Amino acid sequence: MMRVGNDVVDLGDPQIAEHHLRPRFVARVCSEEERGRVRDARSLWSLFASKEAAYKVLMKLGFEPGFGHREIVVAEDLRSVRWRDVSLHLRVEATDDRVHAVAWEGEAEPSWGAEQTGDRDPSAAARALLCAALAREGRVSMLTRTVSVVRDPRQGSWDGFGPPRVVSRGEPLDVDVSLSHDGRFAAYAALAV
Amino acid sequence: MDQKQVFDDVVAILKPFVKNPDALANVAMETSILKDLKVNSARLVDVVLEIEDKFGIEVKDEEADKVKTVGDAVTLIMARG
Numbered sequence: 001m002m003r004v005g006n007d008v009v010d011l012g013d014p015q016i017a018e019h020h021l022r023p024r025f026v027a028r029v030c031s032e033e034e035r036g037r038v039r040d041a042r043s044l045w046s047l048f049a050s051k052e053a054a055y056k057v058l059m060k061l062g063f064e065p066g067f068g069h070r071e072i073v074v075a076e077d078l079r080s081v082r083w084r085d086v087s088l089h090l091r092v093e094a095t096d097d098r099v100h101a102v103a104w105e106g107e108a109e110p111s112w113g114a115e116q117t118g119d120r121d122p123s124a125a126a127r128a129l130l131c132a133a134l135a136r137e138g139r140v141s142m143l144t145r146t147v148s149v150v151r152d153p154r155q156g157s158w159d160g161f162g163p164p165r166v167v168s169r170g171e172p173l174d175v176d177v178s179l180s181h182d183g184r185f186a187a188y189a190a191l192a193v
Numbered sequence: 194m195d196q197k198q199v200f201d202d203v204v205a206i207l208k209p210f211v212k213n214p215d216a217l218a219n220v221a222m223e224t225s226i227l228k229d230l231k232v233n234s235a236r237l238v239d240v241v242l243e244i245e246d247k248f249g250i251e252v253k254d255e256e257a258d259k260v261k262t263v264g265d266a267v268t269l270i271m272a273r274g
Contacts, residue, residue: 009235015209015210015236016235024242025238025239025242028238028241028242029238048235052234066254066255066258067241067254067255067257067258068254068255068258069238070254159225159227159228160228182233
């Protein structure tokens with residue numbers, strides 16, 4: 001089953017600028033081996049975003065990793081992430097402004113991207129970014145109004161809804177998607193299934 | 194410990210991390226920390242650490258995982274009292 005998850009972190013948020021200097025936070029989030037790799041905000045939040053992206057995939061696969069950030073272990077080269085005996089592919093794009101991590105299961109490469117939201121609602125901005133990408137890839141009509149991103153009710157999830165899925169003209173698309181936003185940024189990842 | 198005081202302390206801990214201040218105005222035991230207050234997952238780690246500091250307790254990962262509402266946090270803290 002091919003599934004994708006993503007997470008974006010706005011490095012410009014002053015609330016997170018010095019978390020890499022807080023040993024208890026680092027110890028709570030990172031495995032012992034990962035702690036030695038935390039040099040600055042970017043390296044810490046690259047690990048965190050990777051774990052969040054992996055968490056989303058694991059949830060889609062029916063696992064319940066819970067609050068155990070330390071149990072989701074990111075490879076030193078940031079190319080894979082592991083939880084127990086589940087290994088996922090990973091890509092991390094880090095700039096001075098943001099970190100965007102994408103984790104997935106399956107051999108196909110996902111498409112993914114992040115951009116500033118400006119004054120837009122961040123959730124709407126992430127959906128628009130996804131729809132534009134799907135149109136560019138030829139998965140849907142350039143008329144993005146034919147595409148909608150829906151979330152089905154799911155009992156027990158954090159907000160009562162399951163992960164997003166894409167519908168075009170009432171039919172589900174054969175693509176698994178993940179949306180995220182943080183601060184100034186919205187992001188997406190999409191994987192053909 | 195007094196439950197009302199614990200509730201007020203938990204709300205004070207949450208306040209800097211809340212992305213939906215309107216929900217904070219009507220915060221109650223049933224208020225969801227993630228869904229209603231829109232505290233994100235990274236800030237949730239901060240919240241757990243601050244609860245540990247404020248109340249002098251250790252919150253294990255499996256306990257933190259069960260804290261979905263303000264009331265869940267209050268109950269967890271009261272149980273240690």
